[in-house]
Amino acid sequence: MTATSTGLPAASRTRLVALIGPPNSGKTTLFNRLTGLRQKVANYPGVTVERHVGRAQLGEQAEVDLLDLPGVYSLHPRTEDEKVTSDVLLGKMPDLARPDAVLLILDSTNLGHNLALVAPILALGLPTMVVLNMADDLGSRGGSIELAALSAELGVPVALVSAVQGVGLDTVRSFLRGPAVAARVTFPILQNVQDAPHCRRWAASVTASAGYRAPSPPAWTRRLDATLLHRVWGPAILTLLLIAIWWMIFAGAKPAMDLVELAISSSGSWLKGQLPDTLWRGLLIDGVWAGVGSIVVFLPQILILSLFIGILEDSGYMARAALIADRALASVGLQGKAVIPLVSALACAVPAIMGARMIESKRDRLATIMVAPFMVCSARLPVYTLLIAAFVPGAAWMQAMVLAGLYVLGAVAAFATARLLKSTILKSERMPFVLEMPPYRWPTFRSLSLRLVDRTRVFLRRAGTIILGVAVVLWLMATLPLKPDGSAAEVGESIAGTIGKTIEPAIRPLGFNWKIGVGLITSLAAREVIVSTLGTIYGIESTDEDAIKESLRSELQRDLTPGAAAALIVFFAFAMQCMSTVAVIRRETGGWKWPVLQFTYMLALAYSGAWVANQLTSWLTSA
């Protein structure tokens, strides 16, 4: 989707109302409540901040476009989120008209620090309604507020709602229907809206005149935190949870993924049977159809991870997880929230990179995205097991040790790279860790399902297009040039094969021959593809997968030295051979700069690592 297609033309457009509020004020819940599934997600031009626009149906054919702005504590443009928010509200955002009105959502249980945002917003002079959310919590914890007094004090309409329960939204809807009047901006505070102590003092005086009685502390949150943030239990519970998430993505998604694969391959062979045997059929089935399959197959993993992240974020546990993991990750320059993407990357980098969106700091998010592909993903396992079975002699426990060592190697590479990045190109003025611990809440079914729909759309539409393109290109490379009779080339004679042979001198120092070279080219599509490519090149004719692997093992033992096998394993540990990951990173970072840099870096590391592994193993085995 291009930026302009979601930009709203100034003429004949529906009213645009911006939703703004501090983090944890329930802004997105209210947005979802008002718009439901009528949402569009895009990125703001040039930045990684997501733009959510949705249409609210207000009855009698009245509708209004709502814009969910990132959660901010102030309008001072310091972070990327604050800059986007302030640009939008000032009408400085390209492709987006200045909003006609503002809904300012505040947490009513926490008016003291939430009200400080009112002053800079009212200073904008846009028609504004202050929406006090979490009315249910306020009431149940014994707090109260006089709405009329607050409204008189602020000079704008005020509503008390519970977005989770859908209570009190009628006032909000009638405000949205307009026509709204701008706030009477008279109070002295507005002379100095960027001065924090000033805003806070003003907020304190407003809450006092509005008869605000702060609610008692959330008792359940305190009780839960006594365990969940316990010195021993806290980290133990988090570790168990991370293992559960990893296992669910690794194994829990398997049945669904097998089902998707089966559906794609059986529908593919059915289609194949219906079509005449031409090259076009090959392009359609082996290029496009398989390409689509390679995208859709990730969906179960992405949905499972999104569901976990949704539950963790909506319940309030995410802040605690980040807190517990922060110290360990801070030592390599990452922050606590990176723990979820990094653990997910042990199953698959694609959902992990999607999951990195929850890290607010742009540099920390980029660093997390850049290192996640080093973690051993499930696509590396078929390659590792093949090579380990062929080249690590002896007992099963020794082979298991080698595999465990590879997990460590991946993690070490990830953390070393994070450190390198954060001390060089992603050096930040050390984005300080300031994290609010919101009270625990029950996640709602509604909000969780909306998240899943949202992630599915983003993934299929945005990443899908690129993956499809790359799949077709790789198919062409393995098929062209055509034989004189017009049929596809043997893989050794194809463009991919030619490249494999051309790069043979370059990969010779690693101990690889041209066959491995071809495998490296085709495995750019996905790592495990090298297994089937090598099967084809070594001319193994069998339909039984185990038999293929068995004979492939002996072929490799004959064709590769132990040094070359070690080099190949190390190469796979470090190289970015996964077009899906590249495509997702391209989408998540908003350009080719980061994926190209990452690909080059990982290739350089893979090459030098493989060379060292080859030399070292050869020296050890000859000694």
Added chain:
Amino acid sequence: MQLSGNNARTVADLACHETGVLLSLDLEPALADRLMLLGFLPGEPVEAAQCAPGGDPRVYRVDGTEIALRRETALRLLLK
């Protein structure tokens, strides 16, 4: 508790569940502003809430909210 030498007490020195009154924020303006908006204002009480795992970062309670800060930040929040 006593002041050691010239070093003023900071919120990092607060014992678990101890409350102190903030004197000043010795931080760059951007971060100081952010913390003040969250309630870390001179003259306001700050309570060390959780004796969090490992002690860093640690959760502080100000004005009804709980905010986690790294030790390096807490060391710059001076107490009266």
